[in-house]
Amino acid sequence: MPHDEERQRRSRATGRLTLADVAREAGVSPITASRALRGTRGVDPALVLRVQEAAARLHYVPDPAARALASARSAHVAVLIPLLSNALFVDLLDAVQRTLMPAGYVTLIGVTHYDAAEEEALLRNYLAHRPSGLLVTGLDRTPDAAALIAASGVPCVHLMETSASAGQYSVGLSQQAAGRAITEHLLAASRRRIAFVGAQLDPRVLQRLEGYREALRAAGAHDPGLELLEPAPSSLALGARLLERLLARRPDVEAVFFCNDDLAQGGLLAALRLGVAVPGRLAVAGFNDLAGSDQMLPPLTTVRTPRAEIGRAAATMLLRLMRGEAVEPASLDLGYELVVRGST
Amino acid sequence: MPHDEERQRRSRATGRLTLADVAREAGVSPITASRALRGTRGVDPALVLRVQEAAARLHYVPDPAARALASARSAHVAVLIPLLSNALFVDLLDAVQRTLMPAGYVTLIGVTHYDAAEEEALLRNYLAHRPSGLLVTGLDRTPDAAALIAASGVPCVHLMETSASAGQYSVGLSQQAAGRAITEHLLAASRRRIAFVGAQLDPRVLQRLEGYREALRAAGAHDPGLELLEPAPSSLALGARLLERLLARRPDVEAVFFCNDDLAQGGLLAALRLGVAVPGRLAVAGFNDLAGSDQMLPPLTTVRTPRAEIGRAAATMLLRLMRGEAVEPASLDLGYELVVRGST
DNA sequence: CTGAAAGCGCTTACAG
DNA sequence: CTGAAAGCGCTTACAG
Missing domain, CATH: 1.10.260.40 (lambda repressor-like DNA-binding domains)
Structure with missing residues (x-):
């Protein structure tokens, strides 16, 4: 022919x-x-x-390209998280992917490294791929980044925090309430001079700090000299160093609330090395309940955050938004759980 | 008009x-x-x-969809890794993304959880998006998975191992040589009854085991009764349990090579708990040099694997293959480094 | 070095 | 419930 x-x-x-x-x-x-x-x-x-x-x-x-071109909707969902080296976000992502993939979506994962400029660059890059949905960590970002999201018109759910503002979709927990709760636990163990050791100082760490202050002020035990704030990224090594610094500066300290388990694990190992009895002389608490915290000597008291549930719920919410359905309520608080172990 | x-x-x-x-x-x-x-x-x-x-x-x-449709080539690279909860793969991914993104590619990350069926499903799913390139972990997979890759015609680079077979592109290291080296280090520290404790039992763990056997056979010190193999996934808790089991079964053991640092950290903490002197009574070595290994008591001797370099080199190699350029050599061995600390 | 035509592989909008 | 036509927004292949 x-x-x-x-x-x-x-x-x-x-x-x-x-x-x-x-x-x-x-x-x-x-x-x-x-x-x-x-x-x-x-x-x-x-x-x-x-x-x-x-x-x-x-x-x-x-062919997804032909489909996307003809229908003007892609099969992509972009997900922006600060770090992959934090088990918290790994669990979150796993749950997100397990929810989104059966629905035919593929995730574009972007790691911001807690850097606002990097987040903006990733957002620009991924938005150029015209995703059908967007999942971002936290509520705070640069005005430019927020404007990019708004201008794109892409449905967006915010992870890990709860939002009060209208039209903001979010799934998470009250970091502040959780920070208050663990501090109250320390107070209940008859400690008064309770330190806060924080690193990275991202918005969620500062919210936990706020909860800590609330609890101590309510008990009339707030002492700004017991707050140790370090902008460097969290690690076991940093936790160890910060505990040593705290002990040197305030030998009278009775308890420490580390803003996350990485820091707390390092602090616990440092205490072991220095011969500081935990919880005898010093009670230690962490945050997030990461792998290994239950293996420490003594096992670490911490706050368990429902990250898998958050990932699943956020992805489910996004799925509804992408279908154009109304979502009510716009903000989901999935809570937290105190995990009391030997260190307090 | x-x-x-x-x-x-x-x-x-x-x-x-x-x-x-x-x-x-x-x-x-x-x-x-x-x-x-x-x-x-x-x-x-x-x-x-x-x-x-x-x-x-x-x-x-x-519009990437229009571009992909017209040019018959997408901007996607699919990356398959076993786990995100292992820092090894996180570092690898970070390097891959930092190399691929400036070149205009976006990564589709798939987590197989060391499950062959899951890998196959991910492969099918991601291949349907017609990626321009493929990065997979290791050389061993089901015949169906291998056939899928071959039939797709998509350029593919294998991560973490070195390949002998022609036409197989790979960037990694000899897991076996590294396993042999750390075992020889233990032998050099005048230990004879050296145990191997492995979990997950993926191909790379088995290659390390092979290296361990080689070294011990060469020294006339191989004793199959000192090999403890556990198919469950690695964790600190499992490492602790396995050390206890080993000690109960073979109280005469003088050294342990844990197949990775997660296990070794758990083992070290268990030894501390049990009052087993390290390295006095028992020398302990790990693999990968993960975060926290330098903070242990005592700090953990381990093998540092150049995962960031592997990620960068593999992505660079893939970039060449996607441009249709010839790549020589097809297999890159980036080596490893013994990190001797206090535990041996 | 530049452009008019055709086509990539789908889906939308319309008509029946 | 089914289909012929047109179009999504680019790039390829050809011609000049």
């Missing part, structure tokens, strides 16, 4: 199997095949079956 | 800024605008400038 030869000569055909092949195989038009495969209702069930069988027989796989 | 009205009425126009708008603004044809923006050579530099300025002025962002 000369027509086919001509086509072949000038063609840019990729040789790939297309919807047209499936339609031909099933004896229907491409549009019907498209509808049958997407599960659009209002197609004769017999035809749906025929098309599905034809697609399976030919091992047909739809 | 009635024509425009007609267009508007029937139109599916997204209202987005297109290449045609940029071309009009710059006073050139869309093809020229396309070429100018993509940096195709053979375009008048003056025109390139004019188009770039027009694009910037209008804040034009190309």
Whole structure:
């Protein structure tokens, strides 16, 4: 057939199997095949079956680029988190992916390293891929970053915090309430001189600090000299160093609330090394309940945050928003749980 | 203009800024605008400038779906790793993303959880997005998974191991040589009854075990009764339990090579709890040099693996393959480094 | 060095 | 419930 030869000569055909092949195989038009495969209702069930069988027989796989171009909606969800080296975010991501993938979405993961400029760059980059949805960590960002999100019109759910502002979707917990609770636990163990040791100083750490202050002020035991704030990133080594610094500066300290378990584990190991009895002389608490905290000597008292549940709920909320459904309430507080172990 | 009205009425126009708008603004044809923006050579530099300025002025962002459809090549690279809760893979990923993103690629990250079926499902899912490149962990996979990769024709680089087989691209290190080296270090510290404690039992752990056996056989000190193999996933808690089991079974053991630092840290903490002197009565070594290993009591002797370098080199190699360039050699061995600390 | 035409593989909007 | 036409926003292949 000369027509086919001509086509072949000038063609840019990729040789790939297309919807047209499936339609031909099933004896229907491409549009019907498209509808049958997407599960659009209002197609004769017999035809749906025929098309599905034809697609399976030919091992047909739809082209996401063509689909995205024609429908103006991609299968991408962009997820921005500060760090992957924190088990918290790993658990969060795992839950997000397990929820989104069965729904046909693929995640674009961006790591901001707690850097506002990097977050902005990632946002610009990922938004250029026209994702159908957006998951970001926390509520605070640069005005430019916030404007980028708003201007994109892409549905967005904020992770790890709870939001009061209208039109802001979020799933998380009250970091401040959790910080208050663990401090109250320390007070209940008859400690008065309770220190706060924080690093990284991202918004959630500062909210925990606020909770700590609340609890101590209520007990009339707040002492700013017991707050040790370090902007460097958290690590076991930093936790150890900060405990030593605290002990040197305030030998009278009776308890420490480390803003996360990495720091607390390092502090616990330093106490062991220095021969500081825990909890005898010093009670120690952490935050997040990370791997290994239950193996410390003594096991670490901490706050368990429901990150898997947060990931699942946030992804589910986003799925609804992407379908254009109304979501109520816009903000979900999934709480926290005190895990009391030997260190307090 | 009635024509425009007609267009508007029937139109599916997204209202987005297109290449045609940029071309009009710059006073050139869309093809020229396309070429100018993509940096195709053979375009008048003056025109390139004019188009770039027009694009910037209008804040034009190309549509990746249209680009992918027209050019038959996506901007995606799929990356498959076993776990995100292992710092090793986090460092690897970070390096991969930092290399790939500036080149205009976006990564699709898939976590297999060391599950062959899950890897296959992820592969199928991500391959459907027609990525331009593929990065997978290790060389061993199910025949179906390997066939999927081969049939896709997508350039693929294997991570963490070195490959002997032709046509297999890989960047990593000899896990076996590293396992042998750390065992020889233990032998050099005049230990004879050296145990191997392994979990997860993925191919790389088994290669380390092979290196351990090699070293012990060469020294005439191999004793199968000192091998403790546990298929469960690694964790500090498991390391502690396995050390206790080992000590109960073989009180005469003089040294332990844990197949990774998670296990070794747990073992070290258990030894501390049990009052087993390290390295006095028992020498302990790990693998990977993870965060916290230098903070243990005593600090953990381990093997540092160059995962950031591996990530960077593998991504660079993939970039070449995606450009259709020849890559020589196909397999890169980036080595390892013994980190001797207090535990041996 | 530049451009008019055609096409990538889907889905939308309309008509029947 | 089904389909012919048009279009999504780019790039390829060809011609000049």
